Amino acid sequence: MTTTPASPWRAALIFAVSTGVIGLSFGVLARTSGLSLVMTCAMSLVIFAGGSQFLAVATIASGGTPLAAVLGGIVLNARHLPYGLAVAPLLRGPLWKRAFSSQIVLDESTALALSQPTPALGRLAFYACGCLLFAFWNLGTLIGALAGGAIADPSALGLDAAFPASMVALLAPLLRRRDMRTAALAGGVLALAATPFMAPGIPILLAAAGALAARFVREDPA
Amino acid sequence: MTWWAVFTLAAGTYVLKAAGPLALGSRTVPPPLQRALNLVSVTLLAALVAISTFGDGRSLVLDARAAGLGVALAAVWLRAPFAVVVIAATATAAGLRALGVG
Numbered sequence: 001m002t003t004t005p006a007s008p009w010r011a012a013l014i015f016a017v018s019t020g021v022i023g024l025s026f027g028v029l030a031r032t033s034g035l036s037l038v039m040t041c042a043m044s045l046v047i048f049a050g051g052s053q054f055l056a057v058a059t060i061a062s063g064g065t066p067l068a069a070v071l072g073g074i075v076l077n078a079r080h081l082p083y084g085l086a087v088a089p090l091l092r093g094p095l096w097k098r099a100f101s102s103q104i105v106l107d108e109s110t111a112l113a114l115s116q117p118t119p120a121l122g123r124l125a126f127y128a129c130g131c132l133l134f135a136f137w138n139l140g141t142l143i144g145a146l147a148g149g150a151i152a153d154p155s156a157l158g159l160d161a162a163f164p165a166s167m168v169a170l171l172a173p174l175l176r177r178r179d180m181r182t183a184a185l186a187g188g189v190l191a192l193a194a195t196p197f198m199a200p201g202i203p204i205l206l207a208a209a210g211a212l213a214a215r216f217v218r219e220d221p222a
Numbered sequence: 223m224t225w226w227a228v229f230t231l232a233a234g235t236y237v238l239k240a241a242g243p244l245a246l247g248s249r250t251v252p253p254p255l256q257r258a259l260n261l262v263s264v265t266l267l268a269a270l271v272a273i274s275t276f277g278d279g280r281s282l283v284l285d286a287r288a289a290g291l292g293v294a295l296a297a298v299w300l301r302a303p304f305a306v307v308v309i310a311a312t313a314t315a316a317g318l319r320a321l322g323v324g
Contacts, residue, residue, distance in 0.1 A: 049235050098247070
């Protein structure tokens with residue numbers, strides 16, 4: 001396994017570029033599903049959690065109620081609660097700053113921050129990733145919403161493979177610890193086992209129970 | 223989509239994101255609890271990797287994303303830099319799809 005954590009700025013930029021293209025496709029999808037330009041851009045600005053935005057738009061487009069879209073999105077975003085608690089020690093500062101930091105608590109910013117060897121680098125990684133992703137996601141959404149039509153297909157570009165690949169590269173140094181590795185494996189297996197039986201978002205929450213598996217192994221590096 | 227749905231989802235998401243940075247503030251949690259929180263976050267991220275690789279709605283599929291993840295794991299094993307891991311996985315998935323596979 002690799003031993004060098006990813007350089008915060010470079011990794012953040014790579015995340016940002018692929019996030020920008022996925023933002024493009026969100027803009028296109030939202031407009032073709034009947035959302036106004038203003039509402040499409042507002043979603044990316046104020047919700048700023050890609051998976052839940054796609055889920056909400058798809059729910060409405062397939063005839064679901066707005067309430068179902070909201071509830072599904074909140075279930076999908078519940079994972080941000082432990083993320084925020086985990087990165088909180090890196091984000092001390094005045095209230096206004098912590099209020100802004102909260103908006104950029106993401107899968108990517110959390111993973112990049114936790115993968116850094118020191119708190120100072122973790123803090124830098126969190127802000128670099130969070131701010132770049134905020135800029136690229138919203139810019140991508142705006143361009144997609146304005147341009148309309150199928151201008152970008154993230155899966156044809158292989159970008160749906162970029163997210164798991166980036167995460168694996170970030171998590172690799174952490175997974176040298178036996179307790180982390182056991183918990184991660186248990187979480188992945190639980191999520192996949194639950195997928196056929198539950199609504200999107202719930203399998204990921206159930207997978208948190210995988211962390212309990214770490215209790216059965218010693219904490220020191222294997 | 224309606225405006226109240228947009229703002230309710232935004233508010234709910236913000237409350238979840240902000241519980242740590244805003245409510246916890248400068249108070250510290252005991253180190254064992256902090257370690258448990260980190261462990262839960264890594265477990266959730268691993269679950270997200272599994273679902274974003276093999277999930278398709280409620281079914282599990284083996285497609286170009288899985289090949290991409292395999293290439294990524296091999297690249298990580300060979301200690302390739304972050305950018306190389308991501309580009310190799312992306313190119314693998316895009317290449318397979320261009321050939322009509324996955």
